[in-house]
Amino acid sequence: MAAPESGDGNNGAARMVTLISSDNTRFEVEAAAASLSQTLQLTILDGGGGGGDGIPLPNVDSATLSKVLEYCIKHAPAAANGGAPNATAVDRAELERFDNEFVNIDQSVLYSLIMAAHNLEIEGLQSLVAKKVADMIKGKSPMEIRRTLGFPDPTPEEQAEMNAHMLEYGWAYE
Amino acid sequence: MASPARQIADHQAPAPFLTLTDELLEDIFFRLPAPTDLARASAACISFRRIITDRSFLRRFRVVHPPPLLGFAAYEGFLPAQPPHPSAPLGDALAGAADFSYSFVPTGRWNTPWHPRDVRQGRVVLECTPECELAFDYYDIVYLKHLELAVCDPLSRRYRLLPRIP
Known part of the structure; x- marks a missing residue:
């Protein structure tokens, strides 16, 4: 069979x-x-x-x-x-x-x-x-996620967004 | 002098996952193990952020991944989760970043410190009472009308004083 x-x-x-x-x-x-x-x-x-x-x-x-x-x-x-x-x-x-x-x-x-x-x-x-x-x-940072998924370089707007995020929540990632 | 040109990868295949439908991206984000992973993904790109910060998505995510226990806001201060609890590093980070002495809440009617009475989803209910003998049963000696209450977020250091109980 x-x-x-x-x-x-x-x-x-x-x-x-x-x-x-x-x-x-x-x-x-x-x-x-x-x-x-x-x-x-x-x-x-x-x-x-x-x-x-x-x-x-x-x-x-x-x-x-x-x-x-x-x-x-x-x-x-x-x-x-x-x-x-x-x-x-x-x-x-x-x-x-x-x-x-x-x-x-x-x-x-x-x-x-x-x-x-x-x-x-x-x-x-x-x-x-x-x-x-x-x-x-x-387990990756926002920038590492972009690199992993092969996203193009962030626009200034996106970069500002990421910086603001890290400023506010960076404490949680150490 | 010419400034170094920003490297632009000339039209390599566009990142495939940028073009996924919202529905499929949601399915992926649902499978992230921790809220911190979700927060980081939300900062990675504008469309991720739009999907992740959508209220109905967040509500469904919370059902599957309840917020982690980071520690206890106790009378004596914040007691972070201890290893081997998986939240221990985050609990420590929170202890360092937040103010659990509540010094940012202005002193109430009584010149006594604010103490936590209850905690829900990161918000702390604080109370401030007249000086009293700890030996007595609390409810025997504090009249409700003497009670000062406030709600605060020790991380963002925002607070709201609650109206006095008549």
Whole structure:
């Protein structure tokens, strides 16, 4: 058997759907994985995406979509078990390891991922990226935050704002 | 002499996170672990500040991250949180930055010092009473009409005297 049963009693062997990225690349993936997206789940329940049709995703390019699907495929079995109440500690540790590794990527990719997760309503992925960006910001001074996120040099107005902030709240950061 | 030109990175890819929607930025800020992180992020750029200082955002943030306990405003003064409590450094910083002797509140009708009576969210209710024997039960000897009350913020050193109880 090629793929593990998702075990939710769907129509026989794993049903496959086709997704089409904005640059016209076709991705064939198990319906259970694609259904991590609330948006796609509705289409799939309606019977879409099967056969030669494919579901067009005009807002997601192929590089981003393949990354999104990597996440979905990894998380699909746990999601099928209803948040995996009976998952072993090993399984959970493995997912956590995967997640940490998964978001260890360039900012521009993080950005595309969070946009895609939001568009496709993949809650777990959106949280994962948001948490990663929050971790990049935490514990940093306003200027360090700007540098970390690659913001351009502050305008005089922004610089004045930061100085005033440090004057008023600098005591809290020592 | 030409002054050194300010380095302008000529149109490298604009910082992606500057263009995120408010909704997604909120989702990120929600996951900051401490209010200090939120405060610093709010100073980093104008649009961050607009989102973070929005009242409804702050209200939701406080539900998830209750304000940390920094210490106790006790009769004897401020007792900052001690290690290993996670707020210990911030408590110490507050002790240094704020005035818990309340010297900025003008002396009341009685020539006695102001003492804290209650604290809510960083505001201290102060009371000033006539000289009294500590041995007596407080309520036996202080008439409400003799009580002077004030509310203050020891950090910004702002205060408001409350009207006397008739």
